[in-house]
Amino acid sequence: MRGMVVSPVFVGRHEELATLASELSKVQTGRACFVLVGGEAGIGKTRLVDEATRLAETSGLRALTGRCVELGPEGLPLAPLAEALRTLSRSASPEQVDAWLGPARGPLAHVLPSLEPIPGTAADQGAHLPELVLGMIERLSADRPLMLVLEDLHWADQSTLNLLTYLIRTLREAPVLMVGTYRSDEIHRRHPLRPLLSGWERMRQARRLELVRFRRDEVAAQVAAILGRPADPGTLDLVLDRSEGNAFLVEEMVEVVRDGGGDAAGLSPTLRDLLLIRAEARSAAAQRLLRATSAAGRQVPERLLAAVAGGEPAALFEALRELVENHLLLVDEGGQGYAFRHALARDAVYHDMLPGERAGWHVAYAQALSSNPDLAADQAGAPAALAHHWLAALDLPAALPALLAAAKTSAMYAPAEQLTHLERALEIWPRVPDAAALTGTDLIEVLTEAGDAAYRAGSVDRSRSLVGQALAELGENGSVSRRALLMWRRGRTLLDLGQHDESISILRAALDLLPAEPLEYAHVALLTPLAATYMRDGSMQEAATVAERAVAVATAVGAHTEQAEALITLGWVRAFLGEAESGIATLMDGLRLAEQIGAVETAMRGWTNSSDALEMFGRHQEAIDSANAGLELARRTGSVRTHGAYLAGNMIESMVHLGHWQEARRAIAQALRSEPEGLFSAALLERAAQIAVLSGRGEEAARIAGQARAMVIDSNEPQFLHPLAGDLAEAQRLAGDLDAALATITEALRHPGHAHLARFSLPLIWLGTRIGIDRAILARDRRKAGPSDEIVEQLVAMVGDFPVITPADQGYALMIAAEQTRLPTAGPPSSQEWHGAVTAWRAADEPYMLAYCLFRLAERQCATSDRGEAVRAAAEASRLAARLGAEPLSAEIDALARRARLVLSDEVSEEPAPTSPDPMAQFGLTEREREVLGLLAAGRSNSQIAAELFISPKTASVHVSNILAKLGVTGRVEAAALVHRLAPSHPALIPPGPRPGR
Structure with missing residues (x-):
């Protein structure tokens, strides 16, 4: 073998390598990271990534690499995924590979046929390939942290770009470092990668490294490492002048200098001539074989090259040996074929051929693949390669x-x-x-x-x-x-x-x-x-x-x-x-x-509709069980972001109605981690806004509802718009802006929806009726001219447009009628209407609505001097509201008890706990700061606190800083120790239950 052409010493890029090493250390703590490495062709992107891969493997990570293939618009779909899977399947036992692939095996067998799909795998699972690949990566990284390299993204097909985009957005808590390389000089204004690069750069877990050309001292170090001695100033000047600091071109120039005895002053300055000079020095047989190889792309299987080139095997291998020894071709990693050392060299050889010569080689490849598709590097890619060669040969009928x-x-x-x-x-x-x-x-x-x-x-x-x-x-x-x-x-x-x-x-x-x-x-x-x-x-x-x-x-x-x-x-x-x-x-x-x-898609729709129907009839737990069964199918088939998001929304709706709010919040956080989009995400965010506003966090609810509304801005469907309008209106009511709340409701009800949407419209009609009456009462108390009853009358009239079919329909209809008894113009106080509403909501098994109706019933009973019944109703309402964490409703019940002098303590609990002093009161923490402190003391990070409380990580960070200042401590550990010492079991500081994993 001739002397090496690649520097045995890693030159320059030490800052970039340190950045990659830093990302590797983050991955080992369980964080997902993404690094983009850009630069012109030949600048050294692959060498940098290779050095980082060696670091990763030394640190115990598993490293997989896949390369995009330049094959024109007929390119090979998901080629880098296929290459990475091929490496994985060679590095582990079949049983281990099966465990890692899981339900992704069937669809991935289309990408890599050697995987052999499991019989009975649903055909339509391929539509959810990104989620299935995500599950596979999570299983792989759970076994051992993973470094996944995708090279040459400027040649990526659309499916690869879609998959990468999905993985970047959804991989959060898996120990995975993804590295993508691309030629920045190839990314023109209309290139499909260009808008993705801009979006990826804005993500917190993404880093971008742009490689620049070597300086003179770096070129000198590279040349000296290749030659084994320092280059004389004249040679160094020549190499630097012709390569302009491009690492690959430095290597080519060193080879030219070495072949020419150090005198290359007469060399043409064009890039093409520089890249061809060494090829032209080879034998005629080697040059012919090099041209044949260039027509295949950057890489070609040995058997296919032999079929195309023809001739005796001995002559073929003699020419191949000459090309490999002179560093024009490399043996590929699998040992089954050959590749150009760099795509630039391949391009130079390919475009140096005459058009007829190029077409001839493409015809030869097409004929060889037509007669024996197994000659292709990957059988799945054979049809696309065949189409590429016939098109390149301009043989349209073929x-x-x-x-x-x-x-x-x-x-x-x-x-x-x-x-x-x-x-x-x-x-x-x-x-x-x-x-x-x-x-x-x-x-x-x-x-x-x-x-x-x-x-x-x-x-x-x-x-x-x-x-x-x-x-x-x-x-x-x-x-x-x-x-x-x-x-x-x-x-x-x-x-x-x-x-x-x-x-x-x-x-x-x-x-x-x-x-x-x-x-x-x-x-x-x-x-x-x-x-x-x-x-x-x-x-x-x-x-x-x-x-x-x-x-x-x-x-x-x-x-x-x-x-x-x-x-x-x-x-x-x-x-x-x-x-x-x-x-x-x-x-x-x-x-x-x-x-x-x-039929997976149909089955998923069946689980969605069955959970919806069961919930519609108040069978909450059955609805939860049905939605859970559908979610299990969604997880197996990779549709968690789509059908799974709807199913999660249905399940969470039933949890909210049953009063399992903490469990619902955790389910929302888990579902949102899969990054659903559009209506799928909006359905989950609406549930989060509903829980927030019922718990008294109006500003947070308004913010979340605003995010969800932006996702459904083009929709006029009441099933999305009415619940969001209700959340926003309730937040406005809590803030005291009754006019804005009513405006929100009346605007939404301009699209009242069809009869089957009563479950979404009736709650909004009730809330509008309640707020309209509150506004009338407030105007009377302030002795101002009160608004007319027109709005309330219009809202009440809408009830007749909807059939009362389900238990919830019955509850809302009775409650709307009962609300009207609170109007200043209503007759003598009566509790009969609220008794009916209480009975209806007790049957519907929805504790929040029952608590509200009990509160109103107690209010009416106080007005009719039925104090014993009022105490019992208010006490039950108080217990329900406290158990739910419905703070605004609890406050209204407490205010009623104070006004009417109702003693509820003995009714709330058979054994009331003695009041104990609050050991944290001295620090002046707000209610939200207490929530944050409870989570901090439980060991949550800022990002986890943000996810639990549905706030941004930046807001969580601000809260933590304020808490540390108020406590007078210097760090999180001291704060946690203080909490555990002063208030180890204080209810205000008990964090929610553990966050479920994916």
């Missing part, structure tokens, strides 16, 4: 079927790349003679598949456009079934864009196209979403009729997934229409069928 095959391979796990392949196929379709005969399909089918791929990739507008093109291509005289199914796809996009009426119209029109007989799949494909759309639109009778027909047709044609979907819809609608038991039973039949056939 490229078209290859693009369709690549799209089919990507469909299961990379819809963005599937769409790219299909759009390239659509682009060249008109230029390929007899394209339909050649591919065995037609343009309409390709457009349809592209529309489906766009829909799965989240590009709903693009899907609608492609489906529209397919409809136009089909024309009025095409197949009726085909047209109907295309109209179904268009209706699906309209529904997702919030255009319910348009969606219903197009689905009905599509059904009208189909003959009544014979029944076929197209019938049920239209009936099933039509029933669900009617349900969402509040047209329950129509939904029931269509769902019943959908079940019958699906059963007749054997469409099991649609049958399960229709049963779930039918069950929920029947339950709403008053057939609770039979409706829930029908819903569960659909759910069981979905699980039996492995």
